[in-house]
Amino acid sequence: MKRIVLTGGGTAGHVMPNLALLPKLRQRGWEVLYIGSYDGMERALIEERQIPYYPVATGKFRRYLSAQNLTDPFRVIKGVFQSYRLLKELRPQVVFSKGGFVAVPVTIGAWLNGIPVVLHESDLTPGLANRLALPFATAVCATFPETMKYLPENKGVLTGNPIRPELLNGSKEEGLKICGFTPDKPVLLVMGGSLGSVTINKLIRAILPDLLLQFQVAHICGQGNVDPNLDRYKGYKQFSFVGPELPHILAAADICVSRAGANFLFELLALKKPHLLIPLPKGASRGDQILNAQSFKGQNFSMVLYEEEINETLLKKQIALLYQNREDYIKAMRESNLADAASEVIRVIEETARARSVRARKK
Ligand SMILES: CC(=O)N[C@H]1[C@@H](OP(=O)(O)OP(=O)(O)OC[C@H]2O[C@@H](n3ccc(=O)[nH]c3=O)[C@H](O)[C@@H]2O)O[C@H](CO)[C@@H](O)[C@@H]1O
Numbered sequence: 001m002k003r004i005v006l007t008g009g010g011t012a013g014h015v016m017p018n019l020a021l022l023p024k025l026r027q028r029g030w031e032v033l034y035i036g037s038y039d040g041m042e043r044a045l046i047e048e049r050q051i052p053y054y055p056v057a058t059g060k061f062r063r064y065l066s067a068q069n070l071t072d073p074f075r076v077i078k079g080v081f082q083s084y085r086l087l088k089e090l091r092p093q094v095v096f097s098k099g100g101f102v103a104v105p106v107t108i109g110a111w112l113n114g115i116p117v118v119l120h121e122s123d124l125t126p127g128l129a130n131r132l133a134l135p136f137a138t139a140v141c142a143t144f145p146e147t148m149k150y151l152p153e154n155k156g157v158l159t160g161n162p163i164r165p166e167l168l169n170g171s172k173e174e175g176l177k178i179c180g181f182t183p184d185k186p187v188l189l190v191m192g193g194s195l196g197s198v199t200i201n202k203l204i205r206a207i208l209p210d211l212l213l214q215f216q217v218a219h220i221c222g223q224g225n226v227d228p229n230l231d232r233y234k235g236y237k238q239f240s241f242v243g244p245e246l247p248h249i250l251a252a253a254d255i256c257v258s259r260a261g262a263n264f265l266f267e268l269l270a271l272k273k274p275h276l277l278i279p280l281p282k283g284a285s286r287g288d289q290i291l292n293a294q295s296f297k298g299q300n301f302s303m304v305l306y307e308e309e310i311n312e313t314l315l316k317k318q319i320a321l322l323y324q325n326r327e328d329y330i331k332a333m334r335e336s337n338l339a340d341a342a343s344e345v346i347r348v349i350e351e352t353a354r355a356r357s358v359r360a361r362k363k
Contacts, residue, residue, distance in 0.1 A: 008098025009042030083109025175252025196222010
């Protein structure tokens with residue numbers, strides 16, 4: 001049996017592409033195991049799919065001062081030992097890492113065992129975890145063509161971003177039913193990333209009565225951010241995180257307002273959903289979402305508003321404009337040629353595993 005260990009976590013953005021690979025990996029005879037953190041979002045997402053899950057310690061690489069910055073390096077070292085021991089026992093032919101903090105100890109643990117690692121970078125510029133893991137990896141799959149210049153020549157492969165196939169099979173009718181909406185008014189979906197965005201939540205809620213004159217609003221606001229006081233608004237439906245209903249809610253959406261996390265961006269593109277992006281600003285991040293958004297805007301797929309320029313009036317205007325010009329955006333997105341990224345990534349994984357077994361036979 002061919003065996004692969006997947007890793008990646010922290011936020012859903014570092015897990016979803018792994019889930020997108022699952023059906024094809026299984027079809028091709030791979031046994032799939034997962035190493036993640038003890039308490040990251042990946043644990044529930046993987047365990048609810050009955051995939052064997054092995055937790056290890058990891059640390060967060062923060063951009064701000066925190067007492068944990070002193071203890072986290074020790075957690076990463078502990079995670080390296082745990083991963084080393086686990087992978088020695090599990091003996092996969094290859095490890096695939098979607099990035100995020102937990103991917104660092106797992107990648108190093110694999111390297112110490114001589115197991116090849118394939119990394120995947122969703123964003124336009126490589127994240128810190130992937131940059132730390134890069135020397136220990138055999139290949140790095142990139143989503144944006146612009147990313148290739150940040151990767152070593154002998155390791156970078158342009159594959160695109162794998163998308164969960166079920167997202168393409170949503171039912172609009174089912175989505176309207178889940179939200180309690182009617183078919184006679186357009187639906188605006190607001191998505192602040194897998195953790196939600198307090199800034200976007202505040203802005204949308206400030207203009208909610210106006211928005212509801214023209215739209216029904218489905219709002220994914222993040223764990224702990226649902227405000228029950230707002231349930232009184234007819235045509236406004238809040239979610240903290242959406243699981244299996246997401247394909248239907250996306251099918252019901254006419255337009256979206258969203259952060260510019262790479263996975264959701266490529267999902268919007270695959271579904272041809274006109275969207276207005278409000279990227280996470282620099283300071284709160286390394287600015288990767290700004291670059292993701294600029295790349296999409298440059299291809300006429302997206303409208304973009306930056307947090308520094310945003311105010312309620314401008315947001316209202318831009319949403320109305322997006323709806324008005326929606327057909328132009330749909331047309332531009334239809335003309336994009338999206339690769340079958342899952343097949344491309346699996347090709348890289350299998351080539352990497354094969355090269356290793358040839359090397360092992362020669363020894
Ligand atoms: C705060 C932070 O660190 N954000 C990063 C994180 O974003 P984040 O984790 O928000 O990632 P993305 O927006 O890229 O992807 C979110 C994923 O979660 C799914 N989803 C979301 C909400 C929901 O209710 N249900 C659901 O299934 C989406 O369909 C998508 O597949 O990873 C991205 C990809 O590396 C980066 O671009 C972001 O900068």
